[in-house]
Amino acid sequence: xxxxxxxxxxxxSLLLNLGPSHxxxxxxxxxMVELQGEKILNAELEIGYLHRGFEKTCExxxxxxxxxxxxxxxxxxPLINNLAYAMTMEKMLGLAVPERAQAIRVLMSELxxxxxxxxxxxxxxxxxxxxTVFLYMMKxxxxxxxxxxxTTGARMTTSYIRIGGVRADLEPGYRExxxxxxxxxxxxxxxxxxxxxxxxxxxxxTRDVGVIxxxxxxxxxxTGPCLRSTGVYYDVRKARPYLxxxxxxxxxxxxxxxDNFDRYLVRMLEMEQSLRIIEQVTAAxxxxxxxTGTGVEPAEAIARSRRKREPRxxxxxxxxxxxxxxxxxxxxxxxxxxxxxxxxxxxxxxxxLISHFLFFMKxxxxxxxxxEVYASVEGGNGEVxxxxxxxxxxxxxxxxxxxxxxxxxxxxxxxxRGALVADIIPTxxxxxxxxGELDR
Amino acid sequence: MKGAxxxxxxxxxxxxxxxYSLFQYPFITACCGIEYxxxxxxxxxxxxxxxxxxxxxxRQADMxxxxxxxxxxxxxxxxxxxxxxxxxKWVIAFGTCAVSGGIYNNYSVVQGADRIIPVDIYIPGCxxxxxxxxxGLIKLQEKIQNxxxxxxxxxx
Amino acid sequence: xxxxxxxxxxxxxxxxxxxxxxAPGDEVIAVGGAVLLEVMSWLxxxxxxxxxxxxxxxxxxxPLGRGLTMVYHLLSLRRNHRLRVKVFLAAESPxxxxxxxxxxxxxxxxxxxxxxxxxxxxxxxxxxxxxMYEGFEGFPLRKDYPLRKRQPxxxxxxxxx
Numbered sequence: 080x081x082x083x084x085x086x087x088x089x090x091x092s093l094l095l096n097l098g099p100s101h102x103x104x105x106x107x108x109x110x111m112v113e114l115q116g117e118k119i120l121n122a123e124l125e126i127g128y129l130h131r132g133f134e135k136t137c138e139x140x141x142x143x144x145x146x147x148x149x150x151x152x153x154x155x156x157p158l159i160n161n162l163a164y165a166m167t168m169e170k171m172l173g174l175a176v177p178e179r180a181q182a183i184r185v186l187m188s189e190l191x192x193x194x195x196x197x198x199x200x201x202x203x204x205x206x207x208x209x210x211t212v213f214l215y216m217m218k219x220x221x222x223x224x225x226x227x228x229x230t231t232g233a234r235m236t237t238s239y240i241r242i243g244g245v246r247a248d249l250e251p252g253y254r255e256x257x258x259x260x261x262x263x264x265x266x267x268x269x270x271x272x273x274x275x276x277x278x279x280x281x282x283x284x285t286r287d288v289g290v291i292x293x294x295x296x297x298x299x300x301x302t303g304p305c306l307r308s309t310g311v312y313y314d315v316r317k318a319r320p321y322l323x324x325x326x327x328x329x330x331x332x333x334x335x336x337x338d339n340f341d342r343y344l345v346r347m348l349e350m351e352q353s354l355r356i357i358e359q360v361t362a363a364x365x366x367x368x369x370x371t372g373t374g375v376e377p378a379e380a381i382a383r384s385r386r387k388r389e390p391r392x393x394x395x396x397x398x399x400x401x402x403x404x405x406x407x408x409x410x411x412x413x414x415x416x417x418x419x420x421x422x423x424x425x426x427x428x429x430x431x432l433i434s435h436f437l438f439f440m441k442x443x444x445x446x447x448x449x450x451e452v453y454a455s456v457e458g459g460n461g462e463v464x465x466x467x468x469x470x471x472x473x474x475x476x477x478x479x480x481x482x483x484x485x486x487x488x489x490x491x492x493x494x495x496r497g498a499l500v501a502d503i504i505p506t507x508x509x510x511x512x513x514x515g516e517l518d519r
Numbered sequence: 520m521k522g523a524x525x526x527x528x529x530x531x532x533x534x535x536x537x538x539y540s541l542f543q544y545p546f547i548t549a550c551c552g553i554e555y556x557x558x559x560x561x562x563x564x565x566x567x568x569x570x571x572x573x574x575x576x577x578r579q580a581d582m583x584x585x586x587x588x589x590x591x592x593x594x595x596x597x598x599x600x601x602x603x604x605x606x607x608k609w610v611i612a613f614g615t616c617a618v619s620g621g622i623y624n625n626y627s628v629v630q631g632a633d634r635i636i637p638v639d640i641y642i643p644g645c646x647x648x649x650x651x652x653x654x655g656l657i658k659l660q661e662k663i664q665n666x667x668x669x670x671x672x673x674x675x
Numbered sequence: 676x677x678x679x680x681x682x683x684x685x686x687x688x689x690x691x692x693x694x695x696x697x698a699p700g701d702e703v704i705a706v707g708g709a710v711l712l713e714v715m716s717w718l719x720x721x722x723x724x725x726x727x728x729x730x731x732x733x734x735x736x737x738p739l740g741r742g743l744t745m746v747y748h749l750l751s752l753r754r755n756h757r758l759r760v761k762v763f764l765a766a767e768s769p770x771x772x773x774x775x776x777x778x779x780x781x782x783x784x785x786x787x788x789x790x791x792x793x794x795x796x797x798x799x800x801x802x803x804x805x806x807m808y809e810g811f812e813g814f815p816l817r818k819d820y821p822l823r824k825r826q827p828x829x830x831x832x833x834x835x836x
Contacts, residue, residue, distance in 0.1 A: 127806035154550035
């Protein structure tokens with residue numbers, strides 16, 4: 080079946096295919112353009128090359144077990160997707176998350192947001208030729224991922240923010256690590272401002288290119304930095320404050336022209352604001368319960384409890400694999416069965432072991448009442464929302480992701496019409512299309 | 520006998536030259552692409568192994584890195600790209616989705632890139648740490664060094 | 676807020692529309708398929724100003740006894756309010772009017788709903804599959820489509836000269 084562009088094309092124009100496997104297509108999107116010389120007359124996008132059946136897969140898994148799938152949606156800011164899902168489930172179940180867990184969630188969420196913007200702008204700059212900017216931004220991202228890795232155990236796809244709270248507490252040396260990451264990121268941002276803001280080549284490629292009007296942006300359902308670059312003030316963190324955002328002071332940058340340069344600049348300024356939030360949260364983090372007592376390694380605890388039942392409490396060593404029951408009140412909402420049972424129980428008693436397995440296999444405790452809910456957070460690209468319908472069992476009846484970059488990419492065909500072929504690249508780069516979120 | 524000595528020396532030199540100048544074509548689809556970017560950039564450098572230059576055309580590349588999930592819609596594209604590469608070529612399956620379909624086993628995901636194209640090195644991980652990727656690259660370099668190219672016109 | 680909304684809506688559309696707020700804090704209205712376009716135009720251009728269509732999706736409720744259900748999420752930027760609109764469709768050959776004339780993103784969203792559920796949108800300019808490849812048989816997100824169903828193999832496509 081010929082594509083729409085091919086059917087509508089004039090006789091003397093050239094049809095060009097920027098194919099699915101293309102360095103500047105951020106993953107895979109196929110753009111077919113009809114050209115007259117270098118000017119684009121008509122454009123068409125074909126998506127779906129990364130459709131991995133997320134929504135259908137989630138209908139077959141328990142509410143807890145589908146958490147790793149949410150990481151892989153917007154994979155440059157995975158903690159924000161986890162957060163969106165966890166908040167939707169908490170809204171449905173009516174859980175109250177403890178204060179410390181909320182602060183940790185904000186910290187992780189802002190670290191993810193900064194690394195999302197770094198990746199997006201680095202890739203956009205690389206595709207316009209500024210390879211140095213890409214290398215600098217990846218360097219800064221490594222420091223941020225270091226912080227995330229020391230706390231959650233993984234660099235990218237972490238599954239750290241869970242329903243009811245977070246998985247484990249921050250690691251003991253996090254303040255120094257966060258301070259180093261913030262310092263390095265600020266230095267990189269300063270360098271990149273110097274490299275790109277007044278750069279004639281970059282300005283020529285991005286100023287007044289890929290312009291979209293305010294009404295069109297709203298009509299397309301744009302949210303996030305791209306909408307704010309057209310001048311519309313809508314940020315979910317300010318409009319419907321969640322977690323502890325109403326107590327933090329930060330600004331929301333707005334653009335005016337809705338072109339590529341404004342989208343770039345809005346993201347750069349948002350990164351600075353996110354670093355401010357990170358500093359405030361780190362300074363004001365409510366202290367968690369102190370870890371007391373000497374630690375016992377998990378293998379030792381299992382071996383001991385085989386001989387006779389260990390008297391409580393035992394203290395497992397404070398690493399991620401042995402989560403202590405005394406940290407749980409600060410990290411996880413209270414109530415039975417919303418979080419993985421503490422490891423003291425699992426390693427030292429048969430009932431604990433059984434409840435551990437029942438939790439993972441049947442999702443015990445996570446049986447929401449029948450009904451539906453929609454909740455959203457501010458992601459790197461805009462409003463990330465989950466719409467979950469439950470029929471009372473331990474698996475979702477329907478789970479739908481409101482993907483922000485689906486709406487952003489829908490506008491690309493209109494934005495490049497009338498521009499030159501080379502303008503597709505910075506325009507597409509400034510939208511920050513993430514394949515996992517677009518195609519689900 | 521002497522012919523065999525010369526060809527083995529020559530194969531040794533050829534293997535050495537090929538393994539330290541790999542031109543890669545990163546066929547990036549999903550989340551592993553972000554770890555690929557990390558591996559290729561300044562922190563965990565791919566360039567010090569000689570594999571730093573990404574040739575964005577399959578005709579100029581000799582190593583295909585299948586990074587990320589392959590869906591049924593994308594499979595013909597992967598096959599076309601593989602066919603467009605010239606011999607000698609090697610394929611690395613990067614990430615568990617390319618190795619075996621990963622956590623996705625449903626109507627739209629191909630259970631591994633090796634259902635479509637032959638794969639030389641499998642790098643598991645979701646996503647694999649950059650050190651794992653470099654380990655896989657070194658294994659590929661050993662394979663290139665020790666493998667025998669086909670000498671169809673000189674049989675000894 | 677909920678009472679105002681109920682009052683305004685039931686005054687304007689006395690029939691064909693019901694308001695109920697179910698579950699935690701969301702506000703939902705259920706609209707009949709025949710008046711959907713009228714209701715949506717009024718919601719967008721009228722005093723309530725729901726200028727953004729946040730999301731459009733479908734729900735397969737055939738195992739529960741109903742047919743397919745369309746779910747729309749609207750956002751009013753000025754009033755900072757979200758609304759969910761549901762339309763109940765028939766189980767066989769579900770069809771509803773297209774909103775592509777009102778909001779521009781409805782074009783792609785409806786293509787996705789068609790691709791995944793098989794809902795026909797009357798008045799849509801270009802209704803094709805968007806996420807699955809052409810030649811895919813069936814509608815994946817329906818409840819009677821098994822998760823791991825294998826599709827028949829397609830003939831190799833040769834690009835024409």
